[in-house]
């Protein structure tokens with residue numbers, strides 16, 4: 131038992147590395163929020179664009195969504211971070227993580243919003259058009275609010291899954307939680323910083339998970 | 354009670370709706386052929402016929418939810434294909450459409466359902482739109498449900514809200530597509546009585562319906578469609594009492610046979 135505590139909860143190690151892990155939490159939160167906002171908005175914009183039914187544009191949106199959902203983000207992060215400098219483009223670690231995860235989330239969010247749009251009945255569009263509202267107003271005032279409502283629960287789950295992938299930043303030197311903790315782990319030779327990392331992730335993402343659960347209940351839809 | 358502008362019909366004898374040799378194809382399939390039909394101001398015309406005969410499509414052509422393949426449609430003497438996109442929106446606002454499935458907006462309360470297009474299509478202020486909405490909700494007997502959501506209303510109530518939503522836009526013509534077909538029998542009456550009330554107020558109406566007793570007693574004229582064509586039309590006494598065409602007779606006798 132003592133050995134267990136000394137390995138995972140060493141008080142001296144905790145005291146030493148708490149500032150670094152807190153700093154990591156800050157970076158994780160900033161990255162997660164940025165990824166969530168950018169990915170959700172881009173996904174929504176793409177899904178809205180797709181409702182206009184312009185074939186060549188839709189082809190690209192669908193291709194983007196499918197490729198973005200198929201590729202493991204880690205592969206792209208490594209490719210961009212280590213590959214692009216070869217052609218003279220050098221992006222910082224946090225920037226690479228932000229771009230790749232935001233695009234990944236956008237791909238999923240586009241599909242989630244699109245599913246929302248398609249499950250709003252044709253009759254809603256027709257009622258809007260028949261009362262003299264144009265396509266854009268019908269989209270924004272009638273269809274969009276319903277589509278967003280339908281999309282929120284699955285979207286929350288996606289956001290949770292992808293924003294915690296900010297941990298991948300540790301492989302390209304981003305000092306987010308895991309990055310800070312593994313540095314501390316090699317310095318101290320103790321697993322305790324990793325325990326701290328796990329707790330830090332819980333502190334950030336458990337509330338998000340609870341929020342997602344709440345949203346699922348709140349938006350259980352009755353038509 | 355104030356009834357601003359509602360149902361003040363100008364009684365000049367130009368048809369409210371004039372359909373001229375309309376045809377409609379979906380791909381190779383001709384759904385409507387050579388339809389000509391006029392509805393005069395204040396007139397209630399019932400469109401009856403078997404399912405699949407093209408009644409809904411004809412109605413939807415009148416506000417360009419469907420595009421014509423041939424012929425012309427004039428509303429208040431104006432060709433609905435002649436104007437700009439803006440004219441089309443105005444035309445649609447002033448051509449009320451009531452759907453079988455109500456199509457109320459489930460995320461908005463009743464008041465917002467009735468004010469949305471007033472504000473965004475006709476440019477009324479919130480205050481104007483709400484006053485008008487409460488007036489129209491009063492007319493359909495639902496002034497006290499302004500703050501309810503559609504899901505909290507019965508089918509008949511929802512359909513009456515849908516009627517109020519259309520009336521609030523000061524329509525010159527109301528199109529009804531089987532307004533009572535999706536309703537529980539006990540709420541059908543409330544919707545039909547609103548429609549009768551509209552007629553006594555002079556509203557011009559084209560109504561697709563399977564409620565033959567309503568057509569018989571409320572319509573000025575009944576039009577029987579089959580296979581994408583108008584087979585026969587005339588006053589209800591004539592169509593129901595002494596139909597001339599064989600197909601009309603067959604349709605009506607099928608209907609009057611006891612079910613089961």
Ligand SMILES: Nc1ncnc2c1ncn2[C@@H]1O[C@H](COP(=O)(O)OP(=O)(O)O)[C@@H](O)[C@H]1O
Nearest residue numbers: 379382384402403404405406407408409410411
């Ligand atoms: N969008 C469409 N594409 C192809 N066929 C259609 C479409 N809408 C209606 N139809 C066909 O047109 C015919 C008439 O339909 P409809 O106008 O709904 O008849 P009714 O309202 O009299 O039952 C039907 O055979 C139907 O299958």
Ligand SMILES: [Mg+2]
Nearest residue numbers: 408409410531
């Ligand atoms: Mg029909």
